[in-house]
Amino acid sequence: MINIEFRGAIRTEIEEPKPVIEVLNSYPEILEKLLNPGEIPVAVKVNGDIETLNYMVEDDVRLDIIGSRSNIGRRILERSYIFLLNFAVSLIMPEQKVLVEHSYHRSLYGRFKNYVPKGEDIDRIREKMRELVEKNLPIQKKLVTKEEALKIFKEKNEEDKVRLMKYIPFKEIPLYYIDDHYEYSFLPLVPSTSFLKTFDLKLYQPGFILILPDEKDIQKLSEFREIVKLFQAFYEYKNWLEILGLVDVSSLNEAIERGEISEVIKVAEALHEKKIAQIADEICSKLPDLKLVLIAGPSSAGKTTFSKRLQIQLKVNGLKPIVIEMDDYFLPPEYISRDEFGNYDFDNPNAVDIALLNEHLNIIMNGGEVELPKYNFQKKRREKSGRVVKLEDRSIVVMEGIHALNPDMTNLVPGYMKYHIFVSALTHLNIDNQNRVPTTDSRLIRRMVRDSIFRGYGVIDSIRQWPSVRRAEDLYIFPTQERADVMFNSALVYEFPILKTFAEPMLKAIPPYYPEYPEAKRILDILSHFLPLSPTEVPMTSILREFIGGSSFTY
Incomplete structure (x- = not known):
């Protein structure tokens, strides 16, 4: 007899070797215990490796069934x-x-x-x-x-x-x-x-x-649901890549081998700068009515660096940006719900003191003075910052945060005074015509590298928390992208070869018996198609520097 153990100490046995799918078909009650309603099995984890359901069970083994609701x-x-x-x-x-x-x-x-x-x-x-x-x-x-x-x-x-x-x-x-x-x-x-x-x-x-x-x-x-501005951003970027001759991962690798990647980096960064300058010009064209620029986007999109570079371009146009950080308006912890890991759920818009934020914005928009708060994340309390702001001639407020496009956050500010920007890493080169690199993976890899370098989190923590982050994005952040006046694609065509040099050692250190191993292996498999690249030529003002370090901006 061949003994099979499933997750949750569910056991069965078979008399002769069989594919996993036949075992599951023979014991439908096992699937009922292992999967959620509305879910089907799509693969199986065997000794840490992800296998097709046609995997032949020949010896005693532990199997973890992978359902259609999991990320992988x-x-x-x-x-x-x-x-x-x-x-x-x-x-x-x-x-x-x-x-x-x-x-x-x-x-x-x-x-x-x-x-x-x-x-x-x-x-x-x-x-x-x-x-x-x-x-x-x-x-x-x-x-x-x-x-x-x-x-x-x-x-x-x-x-x-x-x-x-x-x-x-x-x-x-x-x-x-x-x-x-x-x-x-x-x-x-x-x-x-x-x-x-x-x-x-x-x-x-x-x-x-x-x-x-x-x-x-x-x-x-x-x-x-059709989102025209989103599709335009995708389409524009793809057309730009084709002009450069970068149609897939192989073409990027070939550019690295030919020694042409320096030019690719310069052109990619110049495209970002040109788009940011165009956004600044459009903002200026809406003065004097426009008083509030709102910048939102999902985790690890590069919102902070984008905001800092936009402020520079606004200054080039003779404006004086007044920066408000939405994070400074978080409520005390006793008013913030916790996520499934027991951590404070700062991704929920109800974690923001919406009433105080609106009160301050209303005062500022009407010419009054406000002392902005500063949130102390160690004490989890707002403190006085001593920073008093007031709209003056040629001043404009720039507010960045994941919920900045949520209308509740600015409901006392008339629509004609607001300009909405949604920032995300929208697309990347695909591996070939049918194997694509999911848009969320570039943000996950950015987050893993940044959290490991700057925040003391291990890559296992980043992978473990990612489903919770994604759920919050789908609930609270992505629905607001339809309010955007413009979308900024923060993806950089050359970033995966550079992120690979940071992420690969971290991911390879995860043991096969960890629950996060299959996702780590999937990301490693994606990165394995890219040739590695040193970060030496990445400009100090690049959005990528927000995640790998070496930025000339202060965060």
């Missing part, structure tokens, strides 16, 4: 839907190449390499995807040498993957396939197409939107 489970499910989409296109439009580019409000935006689809194209693809789901086709895994992988992708004219093979550090390349359709994926895929029932595909020129299942209920579709 969500990534596996997303990658599996991309496989399904790409396979369907290969069958009915074999001459077309699918490029899945970025997330877009709980969905994915993609396009074809040299073709703008019509409505009937999208209908045919959607119908073929559903047909493939009904057929319950097995998605098989095959480990091959680099030479074998190169042969397969050269025959299929998959240029992006041919170029990528040079930089993949694995001795064996994991390929997933149905019939003669092969794709590279460093994440495991679901074991069959029948796991991929809930989706939709919509035309969204010049490409399409792949709508994925709801995070909490696999049988429901996520709600898709």
Whole structure:
């Protein structure tokens, strides 16, 4: 007999070797205990490694089932839907190449390499995807040498993957396939197409939107909502990268190898400076009515450095910025709720003394004087700062904080007096046409590095707290981005090679038996595709310096 132990001391035994998925199908009561309602299994953790559910159980083993609601489970499910989409296109439009580019409000935006689809194209693809789901086709895994992988992708004219093979550090390349359709994926895929029932595909020129299942209920579709300014920011950045010839990770690695990365860094930083200057010019064009600039965005977006650089550009235009930090308006701890880790939940807008903040803003907007508070995070109390501010000729208030775009924070200030800026690391180079780098991963890696260097937190703490941070962002921060007058993309095309040099040793130190290991391994796998880069050429005013140190700004 072969003994199997699951999380929570749930045990069973089988008489002969079986794939994990067959074990689970034989004992549905196990899944009921291990997963939440509306969740399905998508992979399994075996001895610290993430494996497909087709993993063969041959000896006594402990298995941790990965469900679709976990962060890594969500990534596996997303990658599996991309496989399904790409396979369907290969069958009915074999001459077309699918490029899945970025997330877009709980969905994915993609396009074809040299073709703008019509409505009937999208209908045919959607119908073929559903047909493939009904057929319950097995998605098989095959480990091959680099030479074998190169042969397969050269025959299929998959240029992006041919170029990528040079930089993949694995001795064996994991390929997933149905019939003669092969794709590279460093994440495991679901074991069959029948796991991929809930989706939709919509035309969204010049490409399409792949709508994925709801995070909490696999049988429901996520709600898709168009955010025009967000899409414009994505599209503008992608076009800029293509002009530079940076279309994927391989092209960035090639620039490093050719010694051209110095130029890439200079151009990327110049683009940031140009965008910040344009925002400052637009603010000036709205004077004298405009009196309050609000800067919001999620964790590790680079809001603080952006704010400091914007203040410089406002001064270039002859303005005198008055800076208000929303963090200085936090309530005493007895009024702040705690999160699931027992820590004070400063991500909740109710942690802010909204009444006092509005009172102070109202006085300032009407020409009065206010002594601003200063929050002492050690004592968790507001203190007097001795800093008295008043709007004068050519003065403007700049307020930065994760909740700055929440209308409750400034409800006594008329709309015509306010200018809303949303800052986030919106996109990054993808690994190849189907393996994307999630936009949230750049912020997570930034946060891990910063917290380790400056705040004394280990990388395990950063990974453990990240789901809580993301939930708060989805609840309180991202809904306010629709109020933005402008979106600033703080992503830097060269940042992953530099962050890799800091993050990789930290992540490799996490033992396989830790619960955070699978997420650490996933991030390591992403970083492994990038060549490392020294931070010596990163300017001292760069947003990246906020996370790796060496900034000329004081934080």
